[in-house]
Amino acid sequence: MTWVVRGQYPSGDVVEEFATEEAAQEAIERHRANGVPVAVKSPAPPGAIVPTRCSFCGQDRDAVGHLIAGPSQAGVAICDQCIALCNKILQGH
Numbered sequence: 001m002t003w004v005v006r007g008q009y010p011s012g013d014v015v016e017e018f019a020t021e022e023a024a025q026e027a028i029e030r031h032r033a034n035g036v037p038v039a040v041k042s043p044a045p046p047g048a049i050v051p052t053r054c055s056f057c058g059q060d061r062d063a064v065g066h067l068i069a070g071p072s073q074a075g076v077a078i079c080d081q082c083i084a085l086c087n088k089i090l091q092g093h
């Protein structure tokens with residue numbers, strides 16, 4: 001399992017992968033010391049089902065902007081496009 005740390009520098013993102021939480025934490029602190037926003041993708045908890053596609057439209061993770069996962073045991077997710085559609089429907093009522 002790999003920790004992915006993404007430092008969001010104005011010139012572009014710096015992405016690093018770490019095998020341990022400790023190493024990832026060091027990188028996070030290094031970025032934050034520079035005042036740089038950090039995004040961290042941590043390993044999924046044991047038993048978690050990581051969805052790779054939207055449960056509503058079926059599009060793959062790579063085909064959508066964001067894929068938001070539901071509870072880890074449920075293995076469901078919704079993409080940004082389906083959320084936008086849901087918002088339109090809700091606003092119509």
Ligand SMILES: [Zn+2]
Pocket residue numbers: 054055056057058059078079080081082083
């Ligand atoms: Zn979708």
